[in-house]
Amino acid sequence: MNESAAFAYLLDPGMLTRADLRKLTALSTPTISEVLRRLVGSGLVSVVGHNSGRPGPNAEVYSANPDAAWTVAISVRDIGASGAPSLAAAVCDLTGVVRGRVESRVDFLETDPVDALAAVVSRLRAETGAPASWIRQIQLGVAGSYDPRTETIHHVEVPGFGRSGLVPEIAARFGTRVDVDNDVNLAAVAERRRGVGQGADGFALLWLGQDGLGLAIDIGGALMRGARGGAGEIGYMPLYAPDSAHSKIALQDLVGGAAVLDLAREHGIPGATPPEVVSYAAARRADHPQFFSQLADRVSVGLAAVIAVLDPPLVVLAGEVAQAGGEALCDAVAGAMQRNEPLQAQIAVTTIDDDAVLLGALDAGLHSIREALLSAISDA
Incomplete structure (x- = not known):
């Protein structure tokens, strides 16, 4: 527990002396010395300099070793007719510094998902010069729902990603930890850390994407x-009465990408x-004016269901369509x-102008590997 506490401080903010750590952790000087000896010996912490601003011998300055564990984030997209890259990937070190970023188009009808992911990770390693042993975590973002009990991705339209056993295959190929999450959930992770969700008690993020809808x-x-x-698979929400003569439609048919194009x-x-x-x-x-009025009326149908059930303090509009529409x-x-609707909600548009899914995957993966390292220290 002592090592875990000290390591947490060296991860954020880092660059601390032995005296700094003693004050922060309230541990004794001998205990801190032993903690640092073990952390340095394990390769998780390094001496990065000396503090000469105090009387007496220069104090060693410690920080987390950025190369002790790297995280790879990969966003898998159903590109549809958009022509956008079907894989976006980035890698960051243990301190959160992004070391490399690549995009790639893949025909998943012809390429196995495991091979495609291996190729994009190889590109990241070539770009950064990182050995395979540094990569300790892979965070995958997919437009679907992941069931961790069966390790299976459901409701995913990208060929090959819904097959049973895929996630264990990926972990076996890389020999490392693999986490999977819904892409909109990861966008919410980024919104919480980097966007308008910072400091909020909670929020619902409605994703108005180029092709699909989602809710986090x-x-x-x-x-x-x-x-x-x-x-959060709100696109499947039905919008019809069972005994109605009208054909069955879902929210996706009302606000999805194809519906937005038809309305335009x-x-x-x-x-x-x-x-x-x-x-x-x-x-x-x-x-x-009528285009925005009608589009907003359609969006309000989905939001009404969300607000009626959850009553969130904040609703964030995100995704490519929301970013394009802005304020x-x-x-x-x-x-x-x-x-x-007789419902009230504070509504804001995302302030993230980068790939929110990829950024959220980096944040989630980094948090996961840090927690794993802290847990391993505590169990040692």
Whole structure:
């Protein structure tokens, strides 16, 4: 426990002397000396300099060894007709510094997922010069729900990723720990650490993606995943009465990428992808008020269900469509909620302008490997 406490401080903020650690941990000088001897001997901590600003001998400055464990984050995307990279990957060291980042297009009808992931990790290693032994954690983000009991990914449209036994195969190929999570959950991890979710008691993140929809539920920093990892699969929510003569539709049919494109065509808005048409309309909002009004009305249908069940302190609109719409879409959705539903919610658009899924995967993977190292120290 002493080693675990000291190591936690050296991870954040790091760069501490023995005296600094003694004050922070309230441990005795002999105990701190023994703790540091063991941490340095294990390779988790290094002497990175000397503090000459005090009387007497220069004090050694300690920090976590950044190369003791690296985390690889991989975002797997169902690119549909968008032409975007189907794999995005990044690697960070134990201190959280990103060492490399790559993107790749893969035809998963012809390439096995394990081989595709191995290829992208090889590219990261070649770019950074990292030996395989440094990579101790792989965090995978997928547009689907992961059931950790069966180690199976459900509701995933990318070929090969739903097959039984895939995750153990990936772990066996790399010989390291592999965690899997829903892509929108990982976007919420990034939002909690880097975006408008910082400091919030909790929030619901509604993902308006280029192709699909998703929902992440953050309760005080903990994500609700459900019994089988399916919490947040809001795109499947039916929007019809069982005895209705109308055909069955789901929320995906109302607000998904194809529906956004169809709505844009009805209003004469040009663009080849959902983010393009929404961005165009946002820049010319005065010329297309009905487009935003109708799109916001549709979004409010999904939000009404979320707010009625969860009553979150904050709703965050995220994903490529939300980013393209920005404040124009956020204002329209807030207006639609006031107009259509007797429910109140604070609504904000994400402030993350990078790949939120990949950033969240890095954050989640780094947290996981740090916890594993701390646990191993405590058990030793």
